[in-house]
Amino acid sequence: MYGPLWRLLPGRWPVKAFLSLILTAGVVVLCFLWVFPTIAPLMPFNDNTIQTGSPSPDTTTMAP
Amino acid sequence: MKALRWVVGTIGELLITLGVLLLLFVAWQLWWTDVTANREQAVAIQALERGFTHAAGPRPGPSTTPGPAATPDPLATLKNVPFGEAFAIVRIPRFGAGYARPVLQGTDHETLGKGVGHYVGTAMPGLVGNFATAGHRTTYGKPYADIDTLRAGDFIVIETKTHYIVYAVQRHVIVSPDHVDVIAPVPQHPGATPTQAWMTMTACNPKYSAQQRYVVFSKLKRIFTRAGGLPASFMAVPAGAVG
Numbered sequence: 001m002y003g004p005l006w007r008l009l010p011g012r013w014p015v016k017a018f019l020s021l022i023l024t025a026g027v028v029v030l031c032f033l034w035v036f037p038t039i040a041p042l043m044p045f046n047d048n049t050i051q052t053g054s055p056s057p058d059t060t061t062m063a064p
Numbered sequence: 065m066k067a068l069r070w071v072v073g074t075i076g077e078l079l080i081t082l083g084v085l086l087l088l089f090v091a092w093q094l095w096w097t098d099v100t101a102n103r104e105q106a107v108a109i110q111a112l113e114r115g116f117t118h119a120a121g122p123r124p125g126p127s128t129t130p131g132p133a134a135t136p137d138p139l140a141t142l143k144n145v146p147f148g149e150a151f152a153i154v155r156i157p158r159f160g161a162g163y164a165r166p167v168l169q170g171t172d173h174e175t176l177g178k179g180v181g182h183y184v185g186t187a188m189p190g191l192v193g194n195f196a197t198a199g200h201r202t203t204y205g206k207p208y209a210d211i212d213t214l215r216a217g218d219f220i221v222i223e224t225k226t227h228y229i230v231y232a233v234q235r236h237v238i239v240s241p242d243h244v245d246v247i248a249p250v251p252q253h254p255g256a257t258p259t260q261a262w263m264t265m266t267a268c269n270p271k272y273s274a275q276q277r278y279v280v281f282s283k284l285k286r287i288f289t290r291a292g293g294l295p296a297s298f299m300a301v302p303a304g305a306v307g
Contacts, residue, residue, distance in 0.1 A: 001077040036092045041173040049171045
């Protein structure tokens with residue numbers, strides 16, 4: 001998976017290494033700004049208020 | 065044989081990638097959400113302070129038709145705050161002299177990332193009933209991180225457009241997340257008719273867990289008008305405070 005990716009990158013190895021760094025940074029930025037904020041509300045530890053049994057919109061909830 | 069090696073190798077690389085992504089998520093949740101939320105909440109506090117000072121500036125002239133009906137209870141003006149809107153600043157000397165967080169209407173995930181949330185349907189600050197709030201204990205700026213350091217008698221100051229409302233801490237309880245009675249008009253006495261102004265703060269317990277809720281009850285101590293100002297004694301940092 002990473003082998004073919006390395007071969008796909010153009011140039012000599014310093015160029016490949018530099019491009020890999022940029023790609024990695026891109027993935028991190030994408031995760032921090034978009035992926036993680038999107039999945040965070042679905043995490044059980046972020047379910048943080050006081051609440052009664054059924055999760056209806058007007059249910060009262062408590063935060064962590 | 066070569067195909068098998070490729071399959072196993074790729075699965076290994078995928079698992080390592082997944083592990084690194086999970087570590088990244090932990091870093092984002094525990095560190096980055098604090099960085100961004102603290103910045104956003106500081107900006108929100110500045111905006112609220114500007115709005116409050118501006119509102120207090122031009123005072124209404126003397127009414128030409130004086131009468132009791134012409135001056136409605138200024139505390140009641142906080143009715144019908146739209147969901148997600150910041151309407152007050154909470155200051156807690158025990159959490160540090162500079163501690164200030166916005167109070168917003170609502171307690172959903174998005175709102176709690178912007179400050180302290182007010183449980184919709186509970187009383188507004190200073191009024192008879194229970195002004196119930198929720199705040200993160202960890203992550204997203206963690207406004208209620210040090211809720212366990214509050215002691216009986218500690219002051220909690222709610223600053224609105226028109227007033228400083230001071231509550232004094234009474235006691236705390238640790239309950240399971242389904243104990244909605246802690247935000248009842250008379251805390252822990254659901255159905256009872258309130259005669260006093262309470263404030264409830266709820267946060268997660270223990271830290272980094274959503275297993276229980278740490279709940280602090282406070283009672284109204286004093287109300288000051290913005291024009292009159294807040295006596296400095298109510299903002300004095302208690303001895304042994306974390307901040």
